[in-house]
Amino acid sequence: xxxxxxxxxxxxxxxxxxxxxxxxxxxxxxxxxxxxxxxxxxxxxxxxxxxxxxxxxxxxxxxxxxxxxxxxxxxxxxxxxxxxxxxxxxxxxxxxxxxxxxxxxxxxxxxxxxxxxxxxxxxxxxxxxxxxxxxxxxxxxxxxxxxxxxxxxxxxxxxxxxxxxxxxxxxxxxx
Amino acid sequence: xxxxxxxxxxxxxxxxxxxxxxxxxxxxxxxxxxxxxxxxxxxxxxxxxxxxxxxxxxxxxxxxxxxxxxxxxxxxxxxxxxxxxxxxxxxxxxxxxxxxxxxxxxxxxxxxxxxxxxxxxxxxxxxxxxxxxxxxxxxxxxxxxxxxxxxxxxxxxxxxxxxxxxxxxxxxxxxxxxxxxxxxxxxxxxxxxxxxxxxxxxxxxxxxxxxxxxxxxxxxxxxxxxxxxxxxxxxxxxxxxxxxxxxxxxxxxxxxxxxxxxxxxxxxxxxxxxxxxxxxxxxxxxxxxxxxxxxxxxxxxxxxxxxxxxxxxxxxxxxxxxxxxxxxxxxxxxxxxxxxxxxxxxxxxxxxxxxxxxxxxxxxxxxxxxxxxxxxxxxxxxxxxxxxxxxxxxxxxxxxxxxxxxxxxxxxxxxxxxxxxxxxxxxxxxxxxxxxxxxxxxxxxxxxxxxxxxxxxxxxxxxxxxxxxxxxxxxxxxxxxxxxxxxxxxxxxxxxxxxxxxxxxxxxxxxxxxxxxxxxxxxxxxxxxxxxxxxxxxxxxxxxxxxxxxxxxxxxxxxxxxxxxxxxxxxxxxxxxxxxxxxxxxxxxxxxxxxxxxxxxxxxxxxxxxxxxxxxxxxx
Amino acid sequence: xxxxxxxxxxxxxxxxxxxxxxxxxxxxxxxxxxxxxxxxxxxxxxxxxxxxxxxxxxxxxxxxxxxxxxxxxxxxxxxxxxxxxxxxxxxxxxxxxxxxx
Numbered sequence: 001x002x003x004x005x006x007x008x009x010x011x012x013x014x015x016x017x018x019x020x021x022x023x024x025x026x027x028x029x030x031x032x033x034x035x036x037x038x039x040x041x042x043x044x045x046x047x048x049x050x051x052x053x054x055x056x057x058x059x060x061x062x063x064x065x066x067x068x069x070x071x072x073x074x075x076x077x078x079x080x081x082x083x084x085x086x087x088x089x090x091x092x093x094x095x096x097x098x099x100x101x102x103x104x105x106x107x108x109x110x111x112x113x114x115x116x117x118x119x120x121x122x123x124x125x126x127x128x129x130x131x132x133x134x135x136x137x138x139x140x141x142x143x144x145x146x147x148x149x150x151x152x153x154x155x156x157x158x159x160x161x162x163x164x165x166x167x168x169x170x171x172x173x174x175x
Numbered sequence: 176x177x178x179x180x181x182x183x184x185x186x187x188x189x190x191x192x193x194x195x196x197x198x199x200x201x202x203x204x205x206x207x208x209x210x211x212x213x214x215x216x217x218x219x220x221x222x223x224x225x226x227x228x229x230x231x232x233x234x235x236x237x238x239x240x241x242x243x244x245x246x247x248x249x250x251x252x253x254x255x256x257x258x259x260x261x262x263x264x265x266x267x268x269x270x271x272x273x274x275x276x277x278x279x280x281x282x283x284x285x286x287x288x289x290x291x292x293x294x295x296x297x298x299x300x301x302x303x304x305x306x307x308x309x310x311x312x313x314x315x316x317x318x319x320x321x322x323x324x325x326x327x328x329x330x331x332x333x334x335x336x337x338x339x340x341x342x343x344x345x346x347x348x349x350x351x352x353x354x355x356x357x358x359x360x361x362x363x364x365x366x367x368x369x370x371x372x373x374x375x376x377x378x379x380x381x382x383x384x385x386x387x388x389x390x391x392x393x394x395x396x397x398x399x400x401x402x403x404x405x406x407x408x409x410x411x412x413x414x415x416x417x418x419x420x421x422x423x424x425x426x427x428x429x430x431x432x433x434x435x436x437x438x439x440x441x442x443x444x445x446x447x448x449x450x451x452x453x454x455x456x457x458x459x460x461x462x463x464x465x466x467x468x469x470x471x472x473x474x475x476x477x478x479x480x481x482x483x484x485x486x487x488x489x490x491x492x493x494x495x496x497x498x499x500x501x502x503x504x505x506x507x508x509x510x511x512x513x514x515x516x517x518x519x520x521x522x523x524x525x526x527x528x529x530x531x532x533x534x535x536x537x538x539x540x541x542x543x544x545x546x547x548x549x550x551x552x553x554x555x556x557x558x559x560x561x562x563x564x565x566x567x568x569x570x571x572x573x574x575x576x577x578x579x580x581x582x583x584x585x586x587x588x589x590x591x592x593x594x595x596x597x598x599x600x601x602x603x604x605x606x607x608x609x610x611x612x613x614x615x616x617x618x619x620x621x622x623x624x625x626x627x628x629x630x631x632x633x634x635x636x637x638x639x640x641x642x643x644x645x646x647x648x649x650x651x652x653x654x655x656x657x658x659x660x661x662x663x664x665x666x667x668x669x670x671x672x673x674x675x676x677x678x679x680x681x682x683x684x685x686x687x688x689x690x691x692x693x694x695x696x697x698x699x700x701x702x703x704x705x706x707x708x709x710x711x712x713x714x715x716x717x718x719x720x721x722x723x724x725x726x727x728x729x730x731x732x733x734x735x736x737x738x739x740x741x742x743x744x745x746x747x748x749x750x751x752x753x754x755x756x757x758x759x760x761x762x763x764x765x766x767x768x769x770x771x772x773x774x775x776x777x778x779x780x781x782x783x784x785x786x787x788x789x790x791x792x793x794x795x
Numbered sequence: 796x797x798x799x800x801x802x803x804x805x806x807x808x809x810x811x812x813x814x815x816x817x818x819x820x821x822x823x824x825x826x827x828x829x830x831x832x833x834x835x836x837x838x839x840x841x842x843x844x845x846x847x848x849x850x851x852x853x854x855x856x857x858x859x860x861x862x863x864x865x866x867x868x869x870x871x872x873x874x875x876x877x878x879x880x881x882x883x884x885x886x887x888x889x890x891x892x893x894x895x896x
Contacts, residue, residue: 009806016810016833020817025825032829039810039840046803046847051855058862059836063869070873071825074880080823083887087822096819099778104812106785111804113793121799122850132852133859140856144863151867158874768892770827774818 008041023084025071029064036060047123176226176235179256181219182264183307185212186300193293202288209292210275213299217268224261233257233665234373236309243312250370253309258663262507263306263439266514270431271299273633277522278423280630281529285421291331295427298324302432306439311360311370314440318356318404321433322349328424329417341419348413352403356440359396362389376446385450394447394454397440398461405437405491408465412720414488415472418480422525425480430487430517435510438494442503445667449501455586459499463581463594466492468718470601474608478535479524482609486561487517489598496595497577500586503667504660505576511659512569512644516560519637523554526626526634527613534620537609542618549631551614553638560641562606562695563599565688569645574599576650578687579680592683599687603694611699650680803844811837824879824888828872835865 015035022028036059043052133141189212193205200208227235234257243250256264275295282291301320308314323346330342364370366389367378383390401407406414406429417429428434441448441458448455466489473485490513497506528535530547544551560570578599582592648659660669713719765772814833821827839858846854876886883890 005802009802012806013809013813016813019829019833020813020821020826025823028826028829032833035810035833036836039836042803042806042840043843046799046843048843048846048855048858051843051858054859054862055839058866059832063832063866066869066873067825067829070877074877076886080886084821084823084826088820093816093820096775096778097816099775099782100812100816100819103778103782103785103815104808106782106789107808107812108805109789109793110785111801111808121847124846124850124852124855128852129855129859133856137856140860144860147867148863151870155870155874158871159877770888770891771819771822774815778815778819 002045005042005045008038008045011035012038012042021088023081023088025076025080026068029068029071033060033064036064045121047121050126050129176223176230176256177237178219179223179235179237179254179307180239182216182223182268183254183300183303185216185219186296186303188212190293190296190300193289193296196289198289200289202283205289205292206279209296210272210279212296213268213272213275216299216303217265217272220261220264220268223256224265227256227261228662248364248368250310250312252313253371254307255309255372256307257666259439259442259507259666260306262511262659262663263435264303266511267299267302267306267432270514270518270637271295271302271427273636274423274427274431274518274522277426277525277630277633278421280627281423281525282421287331291328291421294324294327294331295424298328298428298433302436305436309372311363311372311375314372314443315356315360318400318436318440319353321428321436322346322353322404325349325417325428325433328428329420331420331424335419338419341413341416345413345417348410349403352400352410355396355403356400359393359400362393362396366393372443376444379447379450383450386452387450390447391451391454394444394451395457397444397447398454398458401437401440401458401495402461403437404440405434405495406488407437407461407492407495408468409720411465411469411488412724415481415484418478418484422480422521422528425484426518426521426525429484430521431514434487434491435494435514438491438498438506438510441495441498442507442667445498445503448498449668452586455499455501457499459496459581459586459591462492462495462497462499463591463598464492465489466496466598467594467601470598470605472716472718474601474605477537479527479537479540479609479613480521480535482537482605483517483520483524486520486602486605489602490517490561493574493577493595493598496581496591500581500584500591501668502577502580502584504663504669505573505580507663507667508648508659509573509577512560512573512641515637515644516557516568516570516641519553519557519634519641520561522630522634522637523550523557526550526630527554529630530622530625531620532623537612539619540613541616541620542614543622544614546618546622547625550626550634553634554614555610556638556641558606558610560645562603562691563687564691565684567642569641569643572645572648572650575684575687576648579650579683582683583680596683596686596690600690600694603691604698607695607698650684800844800848803847804841807837807841807844810834810840822887822889824876824886824891827888828869828876831872832865832869835861835868 012035015031015038018031019028019035022031036055040052040055040060043049043055189208192208196204196208234255237254237256239252239254241249242252275292278291278295282288285291298321301317301324303317305314305317305321308317326342326346329345330339332338333342360370363375366382367375369375369378379390403410414429414434418425420428448458469485469488469492473482473489476482476485490509494506494509494513497503497509527540527543527547527550530543530550531540534540556568560568563571563574565571565575578592578595581587581595582589716722765776811834814830814837817833818827818830821830839861842854842857842861844854846852846858879891880886
């Protein structure tokens with residue numbers, strides 16, 4: 001693997017670390033965009049340029065922008081960042097981190113088991129992807145389309161601003 | 176004969192009508208239904224009996240419908256009319272009818288008039304089903320039916336807790352015997368594959384040789400059932416207490432019919448007992464001991480009904496003795512005469528009790544000879560029959576036959592003879608004592624109303640029967656008439672005499688006569704004589720059986736019940752439930768609603784599963 | 796020792812576990828949504844690496860499905876967060892624990 005992979009990998013890991021340690025959501029989101037861009041580079045290195053483009057356009061472009069707009073819409077001020085600072089004490093994060101690192105160690109151990117043949121990167125061109133998407137996986141594509149449709153309808157329905165109606169359980173506790 | 180289904184059906188119908196219509200039809204209606212159903216059943220019995228005797232058949236079976244049908248195993252609703260069931264049916268319906276008529280007078284003032292007659296009809300129906308049933312299951316059905324009715328009737332005046340206790344005691348004690356009998360029926364089904372009487376008895380003779388352990392076991396279990404129902408040793412304790420019921424009940428159930436069900440059962444299954452000599456000997460021994468023990472207890476009782484109760488136990492002991500020595504027809508003969516004279520005695524006692532305003536203590540009676548001459552006359556006849564006064568009473572002929580056969584029959588021996596003769600002596604003694612106490616001497620309680628004709632008429636009829644019923648069977652020495660033995664001979668094997676002939680019989684009769692005279696004299700003399708108090712109390716309490724059972728069974732059982740009050744066995748299940756509930760609490764505590772804990776759970780699970788995979792697949 | 800595939804998979808694993816840690820330690824519900832995105836992204840990376848390893852288009856097909864699913868999930872998830880914020884006036888996920896068992 002060339003240096004491109006290592007550099008992009010290091011950037012991805014570091015920026016993700018920054019994501020999970022920021023108190024301010026905006027900062028975290030910007031770091032996450034960096035992380036996504038570096039992952040896109042890795043995609044390119046692994047012979048999937050089309051997927052790298054999709055990663056940048058859809059993930060970094062559309063989804064992240066959606067979240068950023070959302071956060072701006074909620075107008076979360078410095079108070080939220082202060083809450084985050086208050087919540088993120090070592091007592092909270094040390095236990096889960098160790099557990100997750102154990103998980104990581106196990107994963108790496110399993111990945112590093114000798115597999116016989118050393119694989120090299122084989123480029124899969126977008127045409128082959130398109131052929132198989134609209135060939136054997138046409139049903140899955142239809143399902144994905146329906147999922148997106150359901151997502152749109154669900155988001156519209158849930159996100160509608162309506163007269164505030166408290167759920168009866170919540171209502172009772174707020175009294 | 177095709178109408179014999181009416182014989183049990185009518186009393187059942189009467190009971191049903193009385194239960195449903197009580198309170199709407201008035202006393203006259205109840206009387207008509209209650210007495211009418213049994214009366215018509217008695218008429219049907221007489222007609223069917225005459226037809227049966229003319230037809231010369233050995234047995235007539237009427238198939239009504241299939242009751243149980245499982246594969247090849249069939250139990251029909253079959254009624255069987257043969258000599259044995261005809262004798263029993265006749266006694267039950269006829270004596271039952273007389274007692275019903277008497278009851279209309281005795282119970283006239285009772286608020287539960289209809290309930291009483293419903294129970295009585297139900298009882299008669301069940302008893303008829305017992306003796307008419309062609310299979311052992313039907314017999315068992317009737318058997319339990321009469322058990323239920325005796326419970327209902329003993330506890331008839333349920334407002335007094337003592338009556339309820341007596342009813343429960345009768346029910347539970349007889350249940351011990353019933354359980355043994357049920358096991359016997361199971362064994363019979365297992366081995367013979369049938370409960371139909373004819374099939375069972377025929378198969379038994381093919382299957383088993385004499386003395387085979389299986390058939391001996393079955394016979395002993397049947398004996399257990401008979402002992403419970405017939406109040407023989409060791410299950411005799413319920414009968415004296417059963418006198419808590421109204422007197423007609425005592426007459427019907429505890430003298431004339433129900434308690435003789437055991438006699439019927441053994442006579443009916445005689446083939447099984449013939450195959451197991453040890454069980455048959457046990458029948459004789461039980462009878463011999465019971466008749467002596469109960470006789471001694473009867474001698475010291477103060478309650479007139481308890482005297483009669485113990486005398487019933489003693490007389491059934493005679494029947495068992497006869498069955499035990501193989502004198503089947505003698506037992507049936509004694510059953511018949513006993514039903515007449517014991518019903519007469521109980522009804523007479525009932526008349527006295529009502530006349531003295533429910534006074535049952537004999538020492539508070541006395542001198543009733545003049546104030547109740549009618550009752551005195553019939554009571555004297557009944558007593559004479561009970562005491563076996565020679566030549567003129569039915570009791571003499573039936574008992575004489577048993578006394579003679581106890582020694583002379585194939586299964587008899589000197590011990591049985593001695594017991595029978597001693598029993599006759601004791602019987603005469605306590606009967607004489609009862610007569611003297613009640614009818615002679617000073618009048619201690621004033622007679623406040625005399626029994627009406629409706630009560631006296633059955634007494635007269637029974638008095639006549641008590642005298643005449645004996646003349647259908649006369650001993651060798653006196654004319655040798657064997658109407659009854661001949662009549663039942665198709666069903667019951669004849670008696671084989673081995674131990675001595677006519678000379679012994681003469682001797683026995685002379686001895687009995689002498690002893691009866693001696694006993695009467697002694698009773699007269701001893702009336703006022705002091706009697707050792709401890710012994711008297713011991714005998715009066717029926718040889719302490721009640722106390723012994725109380726210590727041996729009742730108290731341990733009560734203790735066990737107390738220990739197990741919180742239900743020890745159930746602890747396992749409640750414990751299981753508690754553990755499950757605990758787990759549930761623990762599990763629902765993890766449902767904190769905090770999302771991060773759920774994710775934590777997933778991570779933990781992943782770590783554990785990966786660890787297991789690594790450990791199993793790759794660790795060396 | 797490490798070949799190309801292993802390197803890619805290890806990177807995917809590291810990114811996934813980072814997302815998981817973030818999921819566990821954050822209480823802000825938007826951060827939890829971002830953590831889910833990180834983990835999905837890591838999973839997509841693993842698929843791309845597998846596609847390169849075998850030279851088959853299926854890995855990339857899977858990544859496209861993940862992408863579509865992530866888009867739908869984010870839109871619905873944001874709508875739900877909006878509702879929670881309106882109801883509870885906070886983004887603390889521990890506040891939304893009224894439906895405990």
